[in-house]
Amino acid sequence: MASAEMQSQDRVASPRLSADRVREILIVDDHPLMCDALALTLKISFGLRNVRTARSLAAAQEQIRNQGAPDAVILDLNLPDARGAEGLVTLRRQIPDVPITMISADLENAMISAAMAAGAQGYISKSLGREALVDSLRRMWEGERVTPDSYQPEHAGEEDAARAELARRFATLTPQQMKILRLICQGKANKEISYELSIAEATVKTHITAIMSKINARRRTQAVLLANSVRLFEPA
Amino acid sequence: MASAEMQSQDRVASPRLSADRVREILIVDDHPLMCDALALTLKISFGLRNVRTARSLAAAQEQIRNQGAPDAVILDLNLPDARGAEGLVTLRRQIPDVPITMISADLENAMISAAMAAGAQGYISKSLGREALVDSLRRMWEGERVTPDSYQPEHAGEEDAARAELARRFATLTPQQMKILRLICQGKANKEISYELSIAEATVKTHITAIMSKINARRRTQAVLLANSVRLFEPA
DNA sequence: TGCGGCTACGACTTCGGTTGTATTGGCCGA
DNA sequence: TCGGCCAATACAACCGAAGTCGTAGCCGCA
Numbered sequence: 001m002a003s004a005e006m007q008s009q010d011r012v013a014s015p016r017l018s019a020d021r022v023r024e025i026l027i028v029d030d031h032p033l034m035c036d037a038l039a040l041t042l043k044i045s046f047g048l049r050n051v052r053t054a055r056s057l058a059a060a061q062e063q064i065r066n067q068g069a070p071d072a073v074i075l076d077l078n079l080p081d082a083r084g085a086e087g088l089v090t091l092r093r094q095i096p097d098v099p100i101t102m103i104s105a106d107l108e109n110a111m112i113s114a115a116m117a118a119g120a121q122g123y124i125s126k127s128l129g130r131e132a133l134v135d136s137l138r139r140m141w142e143g144e145r146v147t148p149d150s151y152q153p154e155h156a157g158e159e160d161a162a163r164a165e166l167a168r169r170f171a172t173l174t175p176q177q178m179k180i181l182r183l184i185c186q187g188k189a190n191k192e193i194s195y196e197l198s199i200a201e202a203t204v205k206t207h208i209t210a211i212m213s214k215i216n217a218r219r220r221t222q223a224v225l226l227a228n229s230v231r232l233f234e235p236a
Numbered sequence: 237m238a239s240a241e242m243q244s245q246d247r248v249a250s251p252r253l254s255a256d257r258v259r260e261i262l263i264v265d266d267h268p269l270m271c272d273a274l275a276l277t278l279k280i281s282f283g284l285r286n287v288r289t290a291r292s293l294a295a296a297q298e299q300i301r302n303q304g305a306p307d308a309v310i311l312d313l314n315l316p317d318a319r320g321a322e323g324l325v326t327l328r329r330q331i332p333d334v335p336i337t338m339i340s341a342d343l344e345n346a347m348i349s350a351a352m353a354a355g356a357q358g359y360i361s362k363s364l365g366r367e368a369l370v371d372s373l374r375r376m377w378e379g380e381r382v383t384p385d386s387y388q389p390e391h392a393g394e395e396d397a398a399r400a401e402l403a404r405r406f407a408t409l410t411p412q413q414m415k416i417l418r419l420i421c422q423g424k425a426n427k428e429i430s431y432e433l434s435i436a437e438a439t440v441k442t443h444i445t446a447i448m449s450k451i452n453a454r455r456r457t458q459a460v461l462l463a464n465s466v467r468l469f470e471p472a
Numbered sequence: 473t474g475c476g477g478c479t480a481c482g483a484c485t486t487c488g489g490t491t492g493t494a495t496t497g498g499c500c501g502a
Numbered sequence: 503t504c505g506g507c508c509a510a511t512a513c514a515a516c517c518g519a520a521g522t523c524g525t526a527g528c529c530g531c532a
Contacts, residue, residue, distance in 0.1 A: 030363050031341070031362045031363045032363070032364070032365045032366060033270060033273040033274060033277065033362065033364075033366070033369070034269065034270060034273065034362070036273050036276075036277075036366075037269040037270065037272050037273035037276075038269060040272075040273075040276075041269065041272075078341070105267065105314070105341065126267045126269065126270070127266050127267045127268070128268070128269075129268045130268060130269070133269070174477085174478060174479085175478095176478075176479070177478095184457065185457075185461075186461075187453075187455055187457045187458035187460075187461050188455075189454075189455055189519075189520090190519070190520065190521095191519080199479085199480070199481090200480070200481055200482085201481095201519090201520095202480080202481050202482060202483095203479070203480050203481060205520070205521060205522085206479085206480075206481080206521095206522090206523095207479085207480095208520080208521070209521060209522065209523090210478095212521085217423075218425075218521090219423055219424075219425055219487090219520090219521095220457055220520075220521090221420065221421075221423045221456055221457050221460055222423035224423075224457055224460055224461070225421075225422075225423050225460070228464070410509085410510060410511085411510095412510075412511065413510095425487075425488090426487075426488065426489095427487085435511085435512070435513090436512070436513055436514085437487095437488095437513095438512080438513050438514060438515090439511070439512050439513060441488070441489060441490080442489095442490090442491095442511080442512075442513080443511085443512095444488080444489070445489060445490060445491090446510095448489080454489090455488090455489095455519090456488075456489090
């Protein structure tokens with residue numbers, strides 16, 4: 001676990017933003033414990049007195065209507081009433097000028113780029129330590145767009161693309177090959193498969209070789225894992 | 237959001253257990269903020285002085301070796317070095333008589349039943365409020381097995397009994413066997429495994445034979461499927 | 473008629489799994 | 503404290519299963 005787990009993205013000139021001007025913040029998270037922990041950390045580290053919290057997107061919106069806009073928002077990515085980037089988009093419509101930091105346990109590349117594309121000021125992991133967290137927030141409130149170290153913007157969607165490519169490869173399997181793969185994914189041996197399909201074991205092996213070459217696997221266990229990764233055959 | 241989100245499962249007679257006897261607990265979670273929040277809550281609500289924390293399964297194990305066993309454990313389901321039920325199984329080997337509470341944001345039915353089958357004292361959601369959390373823990377420490385309201389063990393008929401039995405079998409795996417099984421479930425060949433663990437391929441094979449005899453599998457692909465069926469190792 | 477994809481088979485090589493055995497370290501009772 | 507014992511780990515030799523390669527029949531189509 002590194003101490004400063006954040007990388008600088010780009011330092012935009014944002015005259016309106018400054019960590020000093022952040023006096024009141026709003027935390028939107030449905031985990032009460034996490035809310036408390038965040039609030040406490042912020043109070044101590046930034047000397048903030050006004051830390052507001054909300055348990056849902058709807059509650060946050062109403063609170064902003066009633067009590068006015070905060071100087072910054074920390075928004076959980078997985079709220080009961082707004083999973084994903086939806087909550088971010090909604091909130092930004094209401095308070096376009098307030099920096100919104102996304103927070104989540106999820107470090108998937110696709111998720112981060114979606115959030116950043118939707119206008120988040122930054123994205124921090126729930127597994128960050130106190131110091132790194134505080135540092136990241138400070139930088140965000142000074143106008144920097146901050147993403148986790150692990151985030152590779154250029155590879156965004158790459159794993160998704162790989163998944164799609166994999167699915168395409170599975171689509172090239174012939175009917176017989178598909179039958180055989182299904183049986184493989186049930187843990188059957190070649191001999192059993194040959195019996196069920198009434199063909200020679202040698203033939204089964206040939207098909208398996210073809211299958212594995214198509215989906216780029218070397219061992220049959222890998223074939224099983226790949227098939228499961230695209231949910232080729234759903235549970236028995 | 238209900239206030240008391242827990243349901244009673246069954247009140248087992250457990251003379252050794254009593255909430256009063258819980259004086260020292262260990263929290264295993266890789267989210268520092270969550271750790272703090274939990275620790276603080278417990279200190280306040282139970283008047284506990286000794287709340288130990290660990291950031292990973294390995295750290296927890298070492299701490300237990302060095303400082304002895306705590307009276308109770310709260311274990312995150314998604315640790316960097318042990319996703320899924322694996323961590324629970326491993327810890328229970330080390331401290332079989334200490335009640336272990338699983339905690340996770342994930343409320344999937346299958347996940348919960350996997351954890352309970354693997355011998356957890358209870359399962360609580362990270363989105364629980366303080367009161368409900370404290371109440372649930374107290375009941376667990378008195379011997380009750382507590383699961384979230386949303387959990388429906390109903391389709392936990394025979395199929396779940398089989399699952400529980402399976403989980404118990406996985407729990408008998410030795411550390412080395414567990415390592416090897418994890419690598420098998422990543423699609424690795426025996427030779428690769430032997431290299432990674434710096435042992436002879438022959439040894440790997442011996443362990444595999446032992447593993448398969450314990451979980452009642454004949455082929456390694458079946459071992460992978462069985463491990464996945466109890467969510468022993470969660471996806472990377 | 474010839475070409476390419478699907479299916480089928482056998483011979484050969486490599487890998488996976490079984491069995492038998494040795495070594496170590498912890499635990500328990502004499 | 504010392505054997506004795508068991509569990510865990512380690513290795514090699516053997517054999518059956520898995521996977522590779524070369525080949526062939528059978529379509530449908532140009």
